[in-house]
Amino acid sequence: MTASVTSPDGTVIGFETLGDGPPLVLVHGTGADHTRWAAVQDRLARRYRLHLVDRRGRGLSRAEAPAYDLRREGEDIAAVAEAAGGDVYLVAHSYGALCALEAVRHTTAVRRLVAYEPPRPAPGGAVVGPDARSRMRTAENPEEILEIFLREALRLPEEAIEAMRATPVWPARVAAAPTIPRELDVVERMVFDERLAGIAVPVRLFAGTESPAYLRSAVHAVAELVPGADVVPLRGQAHQAMDFDPDQFTEAVFAFDPA
Known part of the structure; x- marks a missing residue:
């Protein structure tokens, strides 16, 4: 079943719902839509009522307001959490984790958050060089952009x-x-600062033991700033454990919210 909610700037955010139980909102990362959870959604839906969000600019959420900003993405996720009835378990991946960290500052509808490798460049570095970003902008087709990414x-x-x-x-x-x-423009400018210290919900960060160093560094930077946050390693996995080890990923999600 699909549903939608209108974000404060007028963007309509669509999401798919399935399963039964307490609400779990899933937020995908860059270069994806809600279908990126295909490998784990049936497992998760045995315990939760899932709300699989399409972030603005894709899938069920293509009609968006023109001014893009990470804060607007946070408002989007907050609106979905409120539409889900509150008391939401929020699980977010990659860029979606940045959106989720923003969202919990806009709503009290989230009760706990898993953030799987919110990205930030290593200090003094870049996620991708200017040449790669230029090639993305001049790519002849979307598949080429995705492959470069x-x-x-x-x-x-x-x-x-x-x-x-x-x-x-x-x-x-x-x-x-x-x-x-x-x-990527947002990620390259990303700074984790004292605003994270204001997050009042329990936060757990996932980090793949085989992930690029800049992602593992970013995870620990967030954990140091969010009160009470901890880091769980996903053994033998990199940035996509839900695809390559769905059992480990699902069990890690369950472990932070035991029945």
Whole structure:
């Protein structure tokens, strides 16, 4: 079943719902839409009522207000959490985790948050170099943008990209690819600061033991600022444990919210 909610700036945010139980809102990262949770959604839906969000600019949320800002994305997720009835368990991945960290400052509808590798460049560095960002902006088709992102931002080997290409969700990733450059712009400027100290809900961060160093560094930077936050390693996994080890990912989600 699909539903939608109107964010404060007038953008309509669509989401898919399934399962039964307490509300769990899932927020995808860059170069994806709600279908990125396909490998784990049935497992999660055995315990929760899932609300799988399409972030603005893709899927069920294509009609968006013109001025893009991470704060607006936070308002979007807050609106979905409130539409879900409050007392929400929020699980967010990558850029979606940045949106979720913003969202919990806009609403009291979230009771706990898992943030899986919210990105930020290593101090003095960059997620991708200016050449790669330029090639994304001049790419002839969305698939090329996506491939550059996976190869140069996430540091995925070619065999992992080919495995992703063979999945049913690849077309949705390609369709979302035009939003990648603007999100990378935000990530390259990202600074974790004292605003995170104001987060009052329990926060757990996931970090793949095989993830790029800049992502693991970013996880620990957030954990140091959010009161009471801790870090759980996803053993043997990088930035996409939900795809390559769905059992480990699901159990980690359950462990932070025991029945």
